[in-house]
Amino acid sequence: MRLWLAAVGRSRGGPTRDLFDEYVGRLSWPFTLKEVEVKKRLSSDELKRQEAELLLAAVPAGAIVVALDERGKALPSETFAAKIGDWRDRGAGDLAFLIGGADGHGDAVRARADLLLAFGPMTWPHMLVRGMLAEQLYRAQQILAGHPYHRS
């Protein structure tokens, strides 16, 4: 199974990028980051619409899509790991995660997503969410391997 992250914004390095790189470097699944950006001054709705188009175009057509969204469902790490294991065991070739920009996701992303995943109801900076996701993917990998990294 290949993992994809399509995310709004370009990382310029620094601590959030280090956090992300640290955990992506520990993943056994092939992982591809696609950064997208709309560089025009637009209304919030139009910006979200164009960003949604770019995010969805950045991931394979048949992928399972998980959109990171504070209004989504918060899952225990074990449940998140079990979902990934289930998708893997059902033969999913591509699992794609989408992180929105400052205004959040457009409707097309919510409509396409197989899961809206929340890291709690608070709003986190999008660059930090990349690192949080990478850590949870590493944690899921270790849970599925029966490794003691995750102690519940």
Ligand SMILES: C[S@@+](CC[C@H](N)C(=O)[O-])C[C@H]1O[C@@H](n2cnc3c(N)ncnc32)[C@H](O)[C@@H]1O
């Ligand atoms: C700064 S937030 C956007 C907040 C925006 N005001 C909204 O209403 O969605 C940028 C992106 O970070 C991610 N994000 C922020 N907080 C999150 C959370 N608690 N759970 C999951 N994703 C989150 C989402 O992908 C969001 O689109």
